[in-house]
Amino acid sequence: MRKYELLAADIVKLVGGKDNVISLTHCITRLRFRLKDEGKAQDDALKALSGVVTVVKNAGQYQVVIGNAVGDVYDEIVASQGIEGAGGAAADDDGAKKDMSLLDRFIDLVSGVFQPVLGVLAASGMIKGLTALLGALSIIDPKGGTAQMMNIVGDAFFFFLPVMLAYTAAKKFRMNPFAAMTVGAALVYPSLAQIMGGAPLYTLFAGTPFASAVHIEFLGIPVLLMNYASSVIPAIVAVYFGAKVEHFFARVIPTVIKGFFVPFCTLLVVIPLTLMVVGPVATWAGQLVGAAAMAIYDVSPVISGLFIGGFWQIFVMFGLHWGFVPVMLNNIAVYGYDPLVVTMFGATFAQIGVVLAILIRTKDQGLRSLSIPAFISGVFGVTEPAIYGVTLPRKKYFVLSCVAAGVGGALVAFFEIHIYMYGGLGIFEYPCFVDPATGDLTGMYNGMIVSLVSFVLGFLLAFPVYRDEAKEATSLAVTTTDEKTNAVQREILAAPVAGKVVPLANVPDEAFSAGILGKGIAIEPSVGRVVAPADATVTTLFPTGHAIGLITDKGAEILIHIGMDTVKLEGKYFHAHVQQGEKVKKGQLLIEFEPEKIKEAGYPVVTPVLVTNTASYLDVVPTEAGTIAENENLITVVA
Structure with missing residues (x-):
């Protein structure tokens, strides 16, 4: 099994399955899902997965924070789960945006356009910075061949940035990506610089901030040529406009000639209008944005x-x-x-x-x-x-x-x-x-x-103010061991499983043994049943039945995980007796399982019982007994 195959499968399942996913992209640390129904996603279960840092919902995106391995997890989801990557919008995407605010739509647009290029964008910037640094330190000759080669490597992406952004914008606006890239390429067409280097025919808007030299005309209409290398806004606006034009031609042109006639008509309309109108207006808009930002800064x-x-x-x-x-x-x-x-x-x-x-x-x-x-x-x-x-x-x-x-x-x-x-x-x-x-x-x-x-x-x-929560809890617990004191509130959680008590540090899984998911204890079951450790509500019930999450009436969040890697059994040997959202009483049967058959299948049955909101408590104190019976006191949480 590949390294992230299981994690990828669990994530897709817990966001509501493949059919609930509209699109998927990723940034440096996060998987960014667009979901049809966020209500189907199981937040707590996702947060409990080993390999997931947390879950964030924002700007119409359901973000699963992974960390440094996000690229590998993303690739595995695309490869093994049948979900298309690169953020391509589906037809349902428009419906998903109806409830988004203007700010959310703007953030969604910007992130969708820039996310796919950020890695190469950052790498190119680092190369340009390194080249400038080596030249300033006289390690390389700023005008020598080495510097020139490094400048080519660092500048190539930025010079053709309109082409790159045209591609990602095409994915966002649902335009043929190669038609969009052609529009972007027109903005940096080499002959434009040569034309602009000649004498102008005349000047438009003379005496204003928008004064522009006219070097050529198209059908008698003046064309305002500008330098679009490394520009950002013109390409995005041009592709947005191009997508509208392309969709129009796709509706009116007969199917038999759509393959070549739609791009023919689209490019013939969009590129001239981009160079004559869209590009100049977008450039001026960019200059205004820059001026506004600088004005705020200058205050x-x-x-x-x-x-x-x-x-x-x-x-x-x-x-x-x-x-x-x-x-x-x-x-x-x-x-x-x-x-x-x-x-x-x-x-x-x-x-x-x-x-x-x-x-x-x-x-x-x-x-x-x-x-x-x-x-x-x-x-x-x-x-x-x-x-x-x-x-x-x-x-x-x-x-x-x-x-x-x-x-x-x-x-x-x-x-x-x-x-x-x-x-x-x-x-x-x-x-x-x-x-x-x-x-x-x-x-x-x-x-x-x-x-x-x-x-x-x-x-x-x-440094001076930090106190280890566990240390504070220990010192406080020493002064409150008398059962009659009311100095602190405590909740005692009963054993949900009977068997041999195992320290959490001895569990053969780092996510449990290191306490990453919360403090608690583990039990080697002697019987195949799990009961409620307190009056509680079932917050998470894994479809495979191998794990269940509860929140007690007093607020403790409990995770009971039957065995290690038992999710791979896909529900075999497990039978749940409750449903997610159900209220349960202490001692009520939650899950039945078959320990011997699970062992025969090659999986340990040691069962961690964790308080996942450990940070909300002064201490989480497990029993010191070697064995425990069902409903005996297992964990004491100090609130």
């Missing part, structure tokens, strides 16, 4: 940096950061640099500063196992594991990271740091602060100072 650069830096991680959580991507790219295309969106730079380092403080202070091995990879990912700019796995569940520390990030943003503005190309994240962003025109390294050095200050401030804010 108070430091306050702008404080705001964007401080709230950046919140923007990322809700997907709102996508609204800033075109602003940054547009500023770089119009001015050659961006001074505004770059103020988010310190957020990454503030986050990992807090994570390092927690990593050093905590004695919780489960939290340590989360913090180490989260810290490493954050160094390279991927902060979702840090946010969702470490700081956000401990809200105070997430707020502290935002404070440090705000200070970092204000410093970016104070030092007047500009980003000259969209490149990598984290430490890979340093070369993007090198001015490629002058080779000035000041921005990079100041960027290093900002990252260091943000990191140290995040660490210093969190």
Whole structure:
């Protein structure tokens, strides 16, 4: 079995199955589903999967946060689950958008167009930044063959960016992608530069900000030629317009000649109108957007940096950061640099500063196992594991990271740091602060100072105040062992299974043994039945019957997982007696299973019983007994 085949199958099943999926894309850390009915998705079950960090719903997308392995999981879903990738919109997509707000539609549009190209976009920016850095340090000759070759590698994507965006926009607007790419290619057609280099016939709008030289006419109509290399808005608007034209011709042209006549008519109409009207108007719109962004920044650069830096991680959580991507790219295309969106730079380092403080202070091995990879990912700019796995569940520390990030943003503005190309994240962003025109390294050095200050401030804010929740709980529990005291509220969970008690650390699955999914205990069953550990509601019942999630009437969230990898049995040897959403009483039969047959099939039957909202409690204390009977006291949670 391939590495992510089981995870891919579980994710698709828990989002409501293949038939519930309209489209699927992914970014650096998240699978981004468009679902017909989000109500069919099982949020808690998805969050409980080993390999899934959390679930986020935003802008009409159902986002499953995976982390660094998201590309591999995405590829496995596309390969094994029969779901088309690349974000192609289905016919039902229009209906799915009806309930979306204008902001949600804008975010959905921007993310859909830019997500597929972000990896190559960042890589090209990193190469351009590295080339500028090596030239500034005199490691290579800026005019030599090595620099020229590296410039070709780094510039190729950006020069033909209108073609790339035309392709992704075609997927979004449902236009023939090759027709759309032809429109994008027309914007960067080499002869346009030669024509623009000649003497103009006359000038339109002379004396206004929109003054434009006219070099050619088409059917007697003036054509306003502009430089569209590396531009963002013109290609997207042109493809939106092109999709409408193409759909019109597809409706009116007879089927027998559609194959070639629809693109013939589409290109003959769209490309001239793009060069004469759409391109110039979109370019002017881009210049206005850039001017507006700069005007906001100029009011108070430091306050702008404080705001964007401080709230950046919140923007990322809700997907709102996508609204800033075109602003940054547009500023770089119009001015050659961006001074505004770059103020988010310190957020990454503030986050990992807090994570390092927690990593050093905590004695919780489960939290340590989360913090180490989260810290490493954050160094390279991927902060979702840090946010969702470490700081956000401990809200105070997430707020502290935002404070440090705000200070970092204000410093970016104070030092007047500009980003000259969209490149990598984290430490890979340093070369993007090198001015490629002058080779000035000041921005990079100041960027290093900002990252260091943000990191140290995040660490210093969190380190003195952090207290390990488990440690607090232990000290408090010592003073409240008398059954008569009411100093704390407790809930006692009964054993849902009879058998031998097994420490969680001995369970042969890291997600359980490391406490990643929550604290608790495991039982080697002596009988094949699971009963309710308390009065509760069934929140999750896996279709295979191998696991069940409950929330008790007092608020404890319980996961009972029968055996290891038993999902592969696809329900064989399991029989559920309750349904999802059903209210159950303590001791009520939930699931029957056949332990011996499960063992004969090659699967361990050790059954973890976890309190998945462990972070909501001061302590989760399992029994010290060696064996336990059904309905005996198994776990005590201290609220």
